[in-house]
Amino acid sequence: MIKADTITVCYRMSRDKIKSIKEYLVALVKRKLQYDEFLALDDVSFHIKKGEVVGIIGNNGAGKSTLLKVISGILRPTKGSVELGGNVVPMLELGSGFDFDLTGRENIFLNGSILGYSEKFLISKYDEIVAFSELEEFIDIPVRNYSSGMIMRLAFSIASMVNPDILIVDEILAVGDAAFQEKSYTRMMEMMSHGTTVLLVSHSIDQIRRLCDRVIWLDHGKVVEQGDTAEICDRYIQSTQH
Amino acid sequence: MKNIATRICAIVFAAFLALGALFYLIAGDSLHFTADSTETVSAKAPLGEITQNEVLQQSFLCEYDTLNTLTVTVATMGRANTDVIRAELIDENSDIIYTVELNTSSMKDNSEFVIPIEPAIENAKGRYFGLRLTSLYGTKRNSVTFYYGNSVNTGRVEIPVEIEDTEALYLNGVRMLDEDDRPCSLCLKVGGINYHWFGQYYWLIYAAAMLLLALYLLRVLYCYKNNKKNAALFLVQSLYKYNFLIRQLVSRDFKTKYKRSVLGMFWSFLNPLLTMSIQYVVFSTIFKSTIPNFIVYLLCGIICFNFFNEATNMCLSSIVGNATLINKVYVPKYIYPFSRTLSSGINLLLSLIPLLIMMLITKTPLRPSALLLPFGLLMLFMLSYGVGLILATMMVFFRDTQFLWGICSMLLNYLTPIFYPETIIPERFLTFYKLNPLYHVIRFVRMILMDGVSPEPKAYLLCFLICFIPFLIGITVFRKNQDKFILNI
Incomplete structure (x- = not known):
């Protein structure tokens, strides 16, 4: 279950990007250190029960990704709190922990450890990961020499090896060629079953309609509406057409 | 569990x-206790033969709890002399508190001669004493003389020292002056013992x-x-929880560092050795350094400084360089600088091997005190991690930090006695000079490896404090700011 209580994330953006001490001091002396307050999330509260699949919709810049970051612990909210029951696996951007000078094998362990897997778990799942990624022949060459499709396949295989209590997904990932896309989609569906609580962000309303029990509609950092999937999706589509 | x-x-x-x-x-x-002796001025010239009833008098300040030896530099003119020198020790009230007669036949030409003080004088710290040397039977061609000077040697250059009136040398009651009319002092080493209550x-x-x-x-x-909640418990638990990740990050740093280089890990051995060789050639031939066992002296300094330099520079970029990860996965951010420091630490351990080899080659005896090395290394680690945390934090907000630190570490390189002896630092700057934590660590390491003795208890405390303070500051600064990192990288 996920319980979000009045989450507010406020970015302080300095008007002119100050990146050096000199600029900072000059600005300080001139009293020109001005900030624009930007509310990425404004008083967002919701409650997700165990096993629910909840979709988050909204236009670009509505605060969807920020919300996912807050829930996965990457970003601390300015105000409010998040309560989580169980381990969280964020599938936000795959392969961000890859080191291109290391081999595929080494990267499986590096990336796995970053995702919080234990050593025992990784060793036991190692063959499965390699088999799923279909990279048996290339596992001992540096990732630098992989094609982008191969990298995504490996990354997906590592990230999808767990059965988390809470899964956080930024767009359903269908990676690689057609065959692998289908395989990864199936794997994703598999992860979302077994009573996993899922928080899903997608721009594909079709997907949301198909998968989600409930929908939260965000706009400019505020919750516009939350509730039944069909109803809210309809209203969202209407609002975008105007 | x-x-x-x-x-x-x-x-x-x-x-x-x-x-x-x-x-x-x-x-x-x-x-x-610590037995120690002061440094002498470098010998400029001998005084000329001291014949019957000629008197040398020299005052000195005793820096030790107990005064037990005085060492003078004598010249016998290459003869066997039969003269007897009477040495008297005079206290502040001009009372003679100790007398000994020295046979000149036992003195060697142009070398140091130890005047024992038995029993040793207790409670001598901070007191001025006078040493009076009188020749009893000396004649021309059957007498000795003593060296004096008014400068200290620092490799190739002699730095003049100001000799206060209280410490000047008097010959037959007349103050001794050199050709530039500057007062001189006897080549005298005051030896004594400091007791520690510890x-x-x-x-x-x-x-x-x-x-x-x-x-x-x-x-x-x-x-x-x-x-x-408990701090120690939390520390152990997170180490336990993240130990796999830390190991992976360290092995990543280590693997990628030497990936695609032919010699690979060998560079960890070669690097300090080559740096040492260059500095050795430069400072022993061009600057004529007089430091005993200069090879080991240099290597100790280089290894410690290199670790500090590498660790801090790697920490500096640890947060900014891992921006993509920090943006996508939650991992306690302490871990990034920590793993960087740790991988430099492995490098440090590897570079101890060439140090050991050089110690064997130069026949530096390896005493049990070498077992104290882990303390020194731990302090160095703590210091580097602390400074690394500060730098990593600063780097997030100001990218200038990397350039600024480049200059700072160069400055620090010269402020640390790596290739020069600390004795060349003028007395008045010494307090400031000793604020450099690396000074204390390197001094500690040299003492246990080269002198084979443990430093005095105070040195441990100083070394710990001066390394712990940056560590504490680093942790605090990092913790206060870590939530803002993500908005700035």
């Missing part, structure tokens, strides 16, 4: 007991610390059972 917690506590406690006792054995006499109370302190540790461990166990 419960058993593990109890077991860890037991191990910590046993380790404390064993290390405490072992430390007493290794450090030994150094905990009770050694006396060692076992008492040991018992008290044992008690405190036991209480603390019980508290930790209690917190563990009742799921309460």
